[in-house]
Amino acid sequence: xxxxxxxxxxxxxxxxxxxxxxxxxxxxxxxxxxxxxxxxxxxxxxxxxxxxxxxxxxxxxxxxxxxxxxxxxxxxxxxxxxxxxxxxxxxxxxxxxxxxxxxxxxxxxxxxxxxxxxxxxxxxxxxxxxxxxxxxxxxxxxxxxxxxxxxxxxxxxxxxxxxxxxxxxxxxxxxxxxxxxxxxxxxxxxxxxxxxxxxxxxxxxxxxxxxxxxxxxxxxxxxxxxxxxxxxxxxxxxxxxxxxxxxxxxxxxxxxxxxxxxxxxxxxxxxxxxxxxxxxxxxxxxxxxxxxxxxxxxxxxxxxxxxxxxxxxxxxxxxxxxxxxxxxxxxxxxxxxxxxxxxxxxxxxxxxxxxxxxx
Amino acid sequence: xxxxxxxxxxxxxxxxxxxxxxxxxxxxxxxxxxxxxxxxxxxxxxxxxxxxxxxxxxxxxxxxxxxxxxxxxxxxxxxxxxxxxxxxxxxxxxxxxxxxxxxxxxxxxxxxxxxxxxxxxxxxxxxxxxxxxxxxxxxxxxxxxxxxxxxxxxxxxxxxxxxxxxxxxxxxxxxxxxxxxxxxxxxxxxxxxxxxxxxxxxxxxxxxxxxxxxxxxxxxxxxxxxxxxxxxxxxxxxxxxxxxxxxxxxxxxxxxxxxxxxxxxxxxxxxxxxxxxxxxxxxxxxxxxxxxxx
Numbered sequence: 001x002x003x004x005x006x007x008x009x010x011x012x013x014x015x016x017x018x019x020x021x022x023x024x025x026x027x028x029x030x031x032x033x034x035x036x037x038x039x040x041x042x043x044x045x046x047x048x049x050x051x052x053x054x055x056x057x058x059x060x061x062x063x064x065x066x067x068x069x070x071x072x073x074x075x076x077x078x079x080x081x082x083x084x085x086x087x088x089x090x091x092x093x094x095x096x097x098x099x100x101x102x103x104x105x106x107x108x109x110x111x112x113x114x115x116x117x118x119x120x121x122x123x124x125x126x127x128x129x130x131x132x133x134x135x136x137x138x139x140x141x142x143x144x145x146x147x148x149x150x151x152x153x154x155x156x157x158x159x160x161x162x163x164x165x166x167x168x169x170x171x172x173x174x175x176x177x178x179x180x181x182x183x184x185x186x187x188x189x190x191x192x193x194x195x196x197x198x199x200x201x202x203x204x205x206x207x208x209x210x211x212x213x214x215x216x217x218x219x220x221x222x223x224x225x226x227x228x229x230x231x232x233x234x235x236x237x238x239x240x241x242x243x244x245x246x247x248x249x250x251x252x253x254x255x256x257x258x259x260x261x262x263x264x265x266x267x268x269x270x271x272x273x274x275x276x277x278x279x280x281x282x283x284x285x286x287x288x289x290x291x292x293x294x295x296x297x298x299x300x301x302x303x304x305x306x307x308x309x310x311x312x313x314x315x316x317x318x319x320x321x322x323x324x325x326x327x328x329x330x331x332x333x334x335x336x337x338x339x340x341x342x343x344x345x346x347x348x349x350x351x352x353x354x355x356x357x358x359x
Numbered sequence: 360x361x362x363x364x365x366x367x368x369x370x371x372x373x374x375x376x377x378x379x380x381x382x383x384x385x386x387x388x389x390x391x392x393x394x395x396x397x398x399x400x401x402x403x404x405x406x407x408x409x410x411x412x413x414x415x416x417x418x419x420x421x422x423x424x425x426x427x428x429x430x431x432x433x434x435x436x437x438x439x440x441x442x443x444x445x446x447x448x449x450x451x452x453x454x455x456x457x458x459x460x461x462x463x464x465x466x467x468x469x470x471x472x473x474x475x476x477x478x479x480x481x482x483x484x485x486x487x488x489x490x491x492x493x494x495x496x497x498x499x500x501x502x503x504x505x506x507x508x509x510x511x512x513x514x515x516x517x518x519x520x521x522x523x524x525x526x527x528x529x530x531x532x533x534x535x536x537x538x539x540x541x542x543x544x545x546x547x548x549x550x551x552x553x554x555x556x557x558x559x560x561x562x563x564x565x566x567x568x569x570x571x572x573x574x575x576x577x578x579x580x581x582x583x584x585x586x587x588x589x590x591x592x593x594x595x596x597x598x599x600x601x602x603x604x605x606x607x608x609x610x611x612x613x614x615x616x617x618x619x620x621x622x623x624x625x626x627x628x629x630x631x632x633x634x635x636x637x638x639x640x641x642x643x644x645x646x647x648x649x650x651x652x653x
Contacts, residue, residue, distance in 0.1 A: 069455050123638040130393035133455055134588060135637055138630035141585075145627035182623075273581070277459060284456055318467040324460035325442050332453035333445035 015209035018292040022205060026198050033194065043194075045306060047262045049299055050197035051255045054204045056282040056294035058251030063280070064289030065212055066244045067224030069133040071276045072120070073252050075140030076113040078271035080253025081260035082147055082179070084109030085188040088261065089178060090154070092189055102191040106200065106257040113253020114246045116143075121245040125238060140276055147268035152179040184267035185260060192262040200258055201295075204251050208291050211247065220244050281320050284327060364496045365618045366611060371502035373610020374509035375571065378564040379587030380594065380602035381516060382557030388533040388597030389553045392451070395458035396438060398584015399465035400558050404431045404565030405480065405575050406473060413481040420483035420566075427562040435558025436551050444547070462581075469577035477576035480569040501571045508567060512560060513603045520599065525552060533597060582626065586613070589633040595643030604644055 029046070032038050055073055062070045084105040095101040124135045151162040154176050177186050211217045220240045222230040231237050260266050279298075286297030305316040330336045379401060386394045407427035411418050418426070442461050446454050486500035520526035531539040532549045540546050568583055569575050586609055594605025612632055617625035636643065 063452070067450075067452060069452055124634070127637055127641065130387075130451060130455060131592075131637055131641065134393065134585070134592075135634055137585065138589075138633045142627040142630050142634075145624055149621060149623040277463060280456070280459065281463075288452075314471060315467075317463060318471060321460050321464035321467055325457055325464065328449075328453050328457040328460065329442070329445045332449035334448055335445055 011209075011213045014292075015206075015213075018205060018209070018295070019202070021292070022198075022202055022295070026202075029194070041306065045302065046194040047192045047197045047258065049302055050194070050201045051259045051262075052279065052282065052298040052302055053201050053295045054251055054255040054258070055279045056286065056298040057201075057204050057208050057291055058248045058255070059279050060283045060286075060289065060291060060294045061208060061211065061244055062248045063283050065217060065220050065224065066241060068125075068241070069280075070136040070245070070248065071133050071273070071280070072136030072140040072143075073248075073279045074271040074273065074275040075136075075143035076117060076249040076252035077256035077259065077275070078140075078143050078147055078268055079116050079249075080106075080109030080113040080256030081266060081271070082185065082256075082268075083112035083253070084257025085185045085260040085266070086152075086178060088189050088191065089187055098189075098191050101189075102196065102261060105191070105261065106254045109257030109260075110250040110254040113256065114250035117246045117249025118242060121242045121249075125241045125245060137273060137276070140271070140273065144268050144271050147179070147271075148182045148184075150179050151177075151181050153177050182267065182269065184265055184269075186265055188260055188264055188266065190261060190264055192258055197258055200254060204254070205291060205295065207247075207251075212291070216240065216243060281324055284324055285320075361618075365614050367496070367498055367502060369611030369614035370607055371505045371571065371610070372614055373590075373607035374505045375564055375567045375606075376583065376587045376590045376610050377509045377603045377606025378512055378560050378567065379583060380591040380606045381512065381599060382560045382564075383588050383591040384594070384596055384598065384602045385529070385553050386557050387591065389529055390443065390550050392443065392454045393458060393588070394443075394554075394557070395455070395584075396461035396465055397557065397561060398580035398582075398587070399462050399469075400431050400435060400438075400561040400580070401565040401568060401583060402469060402575070402577065402580030403434060403465060404428070404558075404562030405569040405579060406469065407431070407562065408483060408566045408569065409478060409480055409575055412483060414478075420485065424483060424563065424566045427566060428559040431558040431562035431565075432555045435554040435561070439551055439554040444550075466577045466581070473577065475576070477574045477579075480573040480575045482570040482573060483566050484570050501567070505567045505571065508563065509603065509606070512563070513599060516556075517599050525549070529553060586626075586629055589629060589636075591643075592633060592641075593636050593643055595645035598643070598645040601643055601645035 029038075033043070033046075055077065059070065059073050062068055087108045088101055088105040091101060091104075095104070120136070120139050124132060124139075127135060151160075153160040180186055212221075219230070219235050220243070222233075222235060223237050223240055227237060256271075282298040282301060283294050285301065286293030286295070301320070379397065382397050382400075383394065386392065386397070404427045407430045408420075408423050410416070411426045412420055412423035416423070438461055442457050443454065446457055482501060484500040484504045486504060488500055489498040489503060490496070491498065520529060528539070528544045528549045529552070531542065531544055532546055536546055539549075564583075564587075565580070569579070587606065590605035590609040591602050592605070593608060594601025594603065609629055609632070613625050613629050616628040620628065
């Protein structure tokens with residue numbers, strides 16, 4: 001049936017295949033879920049799976065479309081997680097309906113993360129390559145460290161903030177501890193569930209595809225391919241970089257908010273450098289620039305090690321590291337690029353096809 | 360007195376950062392890449408010292424540091440040959456991701472071999488502590504050794520680069536790879552030597568760092584690695600005296616921040632310094648200004 005639908009551009013078809021795959025996967029999982037065929041382990045994984053997929057899709061916008069490496073994904077996620085959780089926690093009574101409160105919390109988380117993204121982006125995005133990567137990494141660590149040392153409490157007298165200890169807050173006895181330093185967030189309502197998480201993932205995917213295929217997206221890609229040339233035809237490099245960076249941060253924040261509402265307590269130490277690297281691994285192994293690839297990679301690479309826990313759990317990260325290196329060398333190394341050209345020349349002379357892939 | 364003793368500790372930690380930063384700065388200057396795995400070579404060096412001095416062989420400290428240096432040199436050259444050399448002409452994004460992959464690989468292979476439990480490192484320094492002002496300030500043996508070693512390394516390295524043929528070849532490659540090649544310099548060999556020296560220095564840094572902070576596990580190298588990179592940027596990437604100055608400044612900032620501002624935020628302060636430098640003076644204190652050519 002899909003074949004009968006005529007799409008104007010191959011990009012549109014590509015995105016609709018992804019939407020279709022997502023919906024089918026969701027339907028199957030939902031049926032299995034309702035039928036009670038899923039183990040507790042898988043059920044617990046459903047929301048984190050969506051969260052990782054959102055993180056990977058959003059990071060792909062920066063890595064794949066903008067062509068810059070950001071290692072601060074965990075930091076933006078941390079901002080989103082904390083701000084979203086605080087929002088829900090404070091307005092739990094004011095907005096009792098989960099379906100209104102939770103989306104608002106996610107938007108708040110996303111906007112807070114995007115604000116951080118812009119604040120960090122303005123000074124930093126004029127850096128490129130290695131420097132940008134290390135600065136985003138540094139930023140992520142700063143965020144993590146700051147959130148891990150904040151104490152925030154609420155009682156009848158209002159908010160109490162301290163950077164030192166919980167007892168410094170001087171709260172009333174009936175006061176509620178909102179952020180407990182290194183112990184993290186407290187009392188977040190557990191609003192996340194698989195359906196909501198899936199919807200957010202679906203929306204993220206739609207936005208990502210439309211962003212890539214929009215005028216803005218094409219401008220961003222031209223910056224990736226040749227910054228100086230695109231600047232010379234009047235593309236505002238900083239503006240488009242900032243837009244991409246903010247969009248990445250926004251969805252990371254949404255994912256963070258989704259994640260924090262999946263647990264009643266959450267520590268800032270979860271959002272460390274390794275999480276950023278893990279998301280990067282998803283993006284790279286799924287194919288830099290491929291949104292569908294990011295989703296598939298983040299789901300498979302989270303699910304497979306969990307299912308095989310024990311036998312390869314110990315070697316999981318080691319295997320990822322090896323695949324990461326091998327993929328980079330095969331895709332970018334001189335030797336393999338020459339090899340691929342030779343093969344394609346051979347084939348094209350046989351079939352008279354002169355299609356050359358542009359990487 | 361408390362301030363003075365913090366300052367000395369800062370200089371000591373900074374000296375270790377300086378030795379690590381030298382590895383970053385040389386590799387960045389010559390191969391134009393950020394060797395993310397450098398910090399993890401420190402950790403591997405630490406493990407080699409640990410194995411040869413206390414766990415397996417019970418060798419004297421100096422000998423075990425030498426073994427670690429040889430091992431890390433081989434490791435450094437191998438990493439360069441396998442992972443970085445095929446990507447000489449690739450985009451910086453690809454090289455950076457590969458370097459992260461190597462870093463991840465080293466961390467996880469150490470995790471598989473040595474386990475997740477941290478081991479207690481026995482200090483390789485047996486020099487007694489120096490007491491000043493009637494014992495109000497105690498300079499531990501580790502502190503004095505770290506400072507002396509880093510000064511020797513910086514002087515030795517500067518002489519090596521200025522006086523020897525290989526050193527001059529390094530300078531030439533860092534200026535212009537193509538022109539250097541035309542002058543008959545073996546660029547690949549020079550880059551390999553750079554990695555070898557950087558990794559040997561990482562082994563020394565590993566021994567010093569683990570002697571001062573005697574807990575060794577697979578992630579030990581990551582933080583000092585990033586901070587040393589900060590130091591290298593601070594001092595001006597590519598500059599050897601810059602790495603020394605940057606290292607000591609970062610060490611002092613970290614220790615003073617830990618003592619007077621907040622223990623938990625000390626790392627954040629160092630990273631904030633990095634961001635500020637990159638915002639206002641990306642070339643660092645002693646760095647040269649780079650002009651981008653189309």
